[in-house]
Amino acid sequence: MSDAPPPIAATKLMKKLMAEHFLGLDRAAREGSPKVAWCTSVGPAELLHALGFLVYYPENHGALLGATRMASETIPVANAAGYSPDICSYLTADVGAFLKGVTPLTKAYGIKGVPRPDVLVFNTNQCRDVQDWFQWYGRHFGAPVIGVRTQRGVGPVLDSMVADVSRQIQYLVPALEQISGNKFDIDRLRETVGLSKQCTVMWRRVLEYGAKHPAQLSFFDHTIHMAPAVVLRGLPEAVTYYDTLLAELVERDKEGLAAVPGERFRLYWDGMPVWGRLRMLGDLMASLHTAIVASTYCNSWIFDAFDPADPFISMARAYLDLFIVRDEAFKERYILDHVALYGCHGVVFHDAKTCPNNSNNRYAMPQRLQDLHGVPTLVINGDLNDLRCFSDEQARTNLEAFVEQIEELAA
């Protein structure tokens, strides 16, 4: 749109940091040093960094496959190898890409393939798929697959749960020492947990620019600027990035720049992004003068509990506190609180076909929000990566009708 706000200058720094991250991983994997650990998005990254590993996140690679729409060609390859079209399409896109010998890292950075792992470390707090995913690569590379098995559907986070997860993280140390060749140092862990905490605090402040009226950043901006929080958590580079971005946001705020010029309505997005249709959805929402100002997904990289004074316990608590780990009552309260905090007129639930773990419409949450709390809701069908499950036309019609409904309610 012609009156769209100017691009965010800090993006240039992000691109540089991402290039250094992937080129560093590629070099380390080829030279055999430092060692490379693959980690799930909420695996114990702080511990891995403390032991000197370079950390690679396959879910981030899955999202890149989705955003570049390469996933459409790679998912069927994994399906043909026996991985069902009904399971996580990050997994199928990623395994299919590996089997096909392609990666978006080639076009972006000239890298031939994903970095060979020395170890794969999972945390099942989000789903079982991550474990099965890592086991595929573990078998392929003959690399050890170790991890943490976390409780799911958690109501109050009990001390007994935290103690269990904390012990499981500590049990990883001897194996990781052996693979990395480095001795565990609690002070180094305190440092990486401290850096993750700083990253969290700053990422939250970035997201809160969505709470401004009009919102200064939207969900579609968040999905871009979250990259350092996802892949550089526990490193000083993430802190440097958010320092730079926040300084720019302060200035943009003074100028009164809006993410969606002429903003009339504000929505909350629950569930996974549709990575291959972010541009189409962003343009559609802008044309409706409606900003998606907050989301469960982008909030998932806020880990309030990190505390360098008590690294293992606080890591366990941070990983257990997360929305995706919690029970239905917690999730309902969480969404309602964010709807209020961000001044949303309604909630869009994305029912992602291959991610039941992060589709929160399936147990009548939209109906409860609507009937008990008067919050308008819409469910759109789709998927994070498998565009065979997403219809542009249907999403467009549903979103346009939803905004009309909100307009009538506001009249």
Ligand code: SF4
């Ligand atoms: S939470 Fe969903 S998208 Fe993420 S790895 Fe698990 S199944 Fe895939």
